[in-house]
Amino acid sequence: MLEIKNLHAKIAGTDTEIIRGLNLTVKAGEVAAIMGPNGSGKSTLSYILAGRDDYEVTEGDILYNGESILEMDPAERAAKGIFLAFQYPMEIPGVATMEFLKVAMNSQRKARGEEPLKIPDFIKRVKEAAASLSMNPDMLKRPLNVGFSGGEKKRAEILQMKLLEPKLCVLDETDSGLDIDALKIVSDGVNALRSPDRAVVVITHYQRLLEHIVPDSVHVLYKGQVIKSGDKSLALELEANGYAGVIEEAA
Amino acid sequence: MNIHATPQRTPAETAFVDAFGDRLTQLPGDPAVMVKRDGAIEQVKAGLPTRRIESWHYTDLRRLLTSVADFDAAASTTALAPLIEGSKVLTLANGVSVDDKAALDGVSVVRLSEKLVDGSFAPALDLYGSDDAIGAVNSAFVADGYFVDIADGIELEQPLELQNLQGGAQSHVRLPVRAGKGVKATIVERQTGTGAATVSCVSQLLIGDDAEITWVIVQEQPDTATHVAQFKAEIGANAKLRLFFMNAGGKLVRQEVIVKAAGEGAEFTMRGVNLLSGDAHTDVTMVLDHAVPNTSSTELVRNIVTGRAKGVFQGRINVHQYAQKTDAKMACNTLLLSDDAEFSTKPELEIFADDVQCGHGATVTEIDRTHLFYLMARGIEEKAARGLLVKAFLAEVIEEMEDEPLVEALEAKLNDWFETHV
Numbered sequence: 001m002l003e004i005k006n007l008h009a010k011i012a013g014t015d016t017e018i019i020r021g022l023n024l025t026v027k028a029g030e031v032a033a034i035m036g037p038n039g040s041g042k043s044t045l046s047y048i049l050a051g052r053d054d055y056e057v058t059e060g061d062i063l064y065n066g067e068s069i070l071e072m073d074p075a076e077r078a079a080k081g082i083f084l085a086f087q088y089p090m091e092i093p094g095v096a097t098m099e100f101l102k103v104a105m106n107s108q109r110k111a112r113g114e115e116p117l118k119i120p121d122f123i124k125r126v127k128e129a130a131a132s133l134s135m136n137p138d139m140l141k142r143p144l145n146v147g148f149s150g151g152e153k154k155r156a157e158i159l160q161m162k163l164l165e166p167k168l169c170v171l172d173e174t175d176s177g178l179d180i181d182a183l184k185i186v187s188d189g190v191n192a193l194r195s196p197d198r199a200v201v202v203i204t205h206y207q208r209l210l211e212h213i214v215p216d217s218v219h220v221l222y223k224g225q226v227i228k229s230g231d232k233s234l235a236l237e238l239e240a241n242g243y244a245g246v247i248e249e250a251a
Numbered sequence: 252m253n254i255h256a257t258p259q260r261t262p263a264e265t266a267f268v269d270a271f272g273d274r275l276t277q278l279p280g281d282p283a284v285m286v287k288r289d290g291a292i293e294q295v296k297a298g299l300p301t302r303r304i305e306s307w308h309y310t311d312l313r314r315l316l317t318s319v320a321d322f323d324a325a326a327s328t329t330a331l332a333p334l335i336e337g338s339k340v341l342t343l344a345n346g347v348s349v350d351d352k353a354a355l356d357g358v359s360v361v362r363l364s365e366k367l368v369d370g371s372f373a374p375a376l377d378l379y380g381s382d383d384a385i386g387a388v389n390s391a392f393v394a395d396g397y398f399v400d401i402a403d404g405i406e407l408e409q410p411l412e413l414q415n416l417q418g419g420a421q422s423h424v425r426l427p428v429r430a431g432k433g434v435k436a437t438i439v440e441r442q443t444g445t446g447a448a449t450v451s452c453v454s455q456l457l458i459g460d461d462a463e464i465t466w467v468i469v470q471e472q473p474d475t476a477t478h479v480a481q482f483k484a485e486i487g488a489n490a491k492l493r494l495f496f497m498n499a500g501g502k503l504v505r506q507e508v509i510v511k512a513a514g515e516g517a518e519f520t521m522r523g524v525n526l527l528s529g530d531a532h533t534d535v536t537m538v539l540d541h542a543v544p545n546t547s548s549t550e551l552v553r554n555i556v557t558g559r560a561k562g563v564f565q566g567r568i569n570v571h572q573y574a575q576k577t578d579a580k581m582a583c584n585t586l587l588l589s590d591d592a593e594f595s596t597k598p599e600l601e602i603f604a605d606d607v608q609c610g611h612g613a614t615v616t617e618i619d620r621t622h623l624f625y626l627m628a629r630g631i632e633e634k635a636a637r638g639l640l641v642k643a644f645l646a647e648v649i650e651e652m653e654d655e656p657l658v659e660a661l662e663a664k665l666n667d668w669f670e671t672h673v
Contacts, residue, residue: 050624050628051627051628052624052628053624073627073633074624074627074628075627075628075630075631075632075633075636077628078627078628078629078630079630083628084628086625086628089625090619090621090622090625092622092625092626092640092643093643093647094640094642094643094644094645094646094647095626095639095640095643099639100626100629100639103631103635103639104626104629104630104631107629107630107631107632107635108629108630111630143643160629164629164630
């Protein structure tokens with residue numbers, strides 16, 4: 001489903017290369033975990049997948065279902081089924097959460113040639129998804145993410161993911177800022193979305209999240225490259241011994 | 252002996268001076284009114300204000316007013332549905348009152364052409380100073396309008412809408428409104444039309460004690476029109492005035508807001524939106540006097556500027572020496588949507604009392620790229636995402652009106668503007 005080939009990327013307008021020849025393949029139905037020390041390029045990779053224009057791809061390609069996405073803007077990528085759950089979701093004052101959800105869902109439907117949702121159907125879907133994440137419905141009356149706690153923002157991201165039903169979910173440190181109960185709720189939300197036609201890329205620092213969202217593959221990112229891949233036991237090894245051994249091995 | 256270098260008159264100045272000579276015999280007015288007219292045209296003869304006059308620094312009227320439309324009372328105008336359904340509408344077309352005196356219970360309406368000859372109106376034509384160019388042009392030429400008197404204690408259930416429609420001609424009108432003690436009313440002022448008109452309009456509102464007035468100005472002139480206007484108000488004791496304005500059109504626009512909190516406990520709220528596009532030049536200049544103790548005011552102006560448009564907000568708050576315990580807050584926030592868009596903000600606080608709370612703030616920003624990315628990452632196309640963010644920026648100003656039909660009507664106006672301009 002996702003094929004990243006020899007990807008090189010730098011911060012737009014500078015010579016600072018962050019991604020340096022990254023290769024990664026994630027199949028449909030697979031949950032891939034990406035781990036790595038601070039500054040290894042994990043968040044940058046997630047932004048590049050979503051199409052943020054602060055980064056410029058200088059070499060290589062990203063194929064999604066066999067098609068290069070590099071020329072697509074973020075909205076086109078989203079409409080094709082790519083979803084990034086942000087590490088730090090933006091607070092957007094003045095944009096009502098419900099209005100935002102409706103516009104987002106209907107924009108994607110429109111791009112896929114589907115009819116807009118009827119209002120009662122839309123409200124029903126939002127209510128069900130919010131309940132499954134134990135979200136207080138009053139939060140949805142507020143402007144988007146404004147005044148939400150860190151945990152509430154992460155839940156709101158997963159709510160959006162449930163409603164938009166993407167095919168490729170990229171979770172950027174969704175576990176950061178969550179207490180144990182919230183971590184469980186958010187993980188259950190992600191697990192409920194696991195399906196044979198959907199892939200999930202989980203970016204995290206900690207093994208803890210991977211106890212709840214059990215990965216099929218684990219990849220270690222260091223200095224903009226995948227230096228080691230393995231199964232879920234790799235995450236346990238990293239938790240026990242740190243990154244030093246893996247980095248040395250790769251050097 | 253002083254030697255006056257008489258500057259050459261601009262075509263616009265010449266047009267005004269010549270038109271005054273031509274129209275003098277047709278202008279209604281008792282002798283006192285005619286004396287005011289004569290004084291006013293003398294001020295026009297001395298020249299329209301330039302950037303060297305401080306209050307006109309960002310709007311050099313002499314340079315910007317390149318031509319003046321002809322008078323033509325018969326120019327065709329397009330009928331306008333009221334902003335809020337069910338409103339009582341009084342219409343002016345090319346400066347002439349077309350509705351009769353028929354009014355609501357407790358509200359008397361007189362054509363200004365009649366008021367101008369009844370011996371009472373001359374003081375209302377006084378200018379606020381040598382820089383009162385809008386007042387001068389209007390006082391010289393004003394021939395009609397509506398004089399509205401709302402009796403003590405009247406609560407209007409439906410808004411009163413005053414429509415000033417133009418069909419490409421020159422017109423000068425006045426809308427004096429007196430709201431008695433305890434009156435509750437919403438008054439909507441519409442300024443629109445179809446041509447390259449030159450329009451001046453002076454609204455004068457006198458608010459009695461304990462009254463609550465909401466005044467809404469919606470200016471949607473075509474992008475060829477010159478529109479200069481004043482809104483003057485005096486607020487009585489424990490009375491409330493909420494002023495909302497929306498400038499969404501015009502080529503050259505100046506809206507002056509001159510308000511005096513004259514009675515203790517008076518409250519003034521101003522919320523405004525300037526939607527500027529193309530080559531528009533729009534100036535909102537406010538002078539607010541806190542003249543007595545224990546009055547309060549808040550002013551919030553939000554601006555969207557795109558194309559090569561230029562905007563100006565000058566906000567001056569004078570807190571008089573006697574006006575202790577004044578509470579005044581003013582803010583002006585601008586969102587620039589294009590590289591050539593411009594906005595100038597000049598807040599001024601002049602405080603002579605020592606026990607007051609006054610503050611002001613101004614910001615100029617562009618659309619936050621991280622916000623845009625977030626919305627687009629959820630599949631919202633760029634144009635729609637920008638629209639959401641721009642509306643979000645304005646939403647606060649409009650939603651605060653807390654009057655559902657009014658908020659809905661104004662949001663519809665915003666949407667219309669976005670459809671064609673963003």
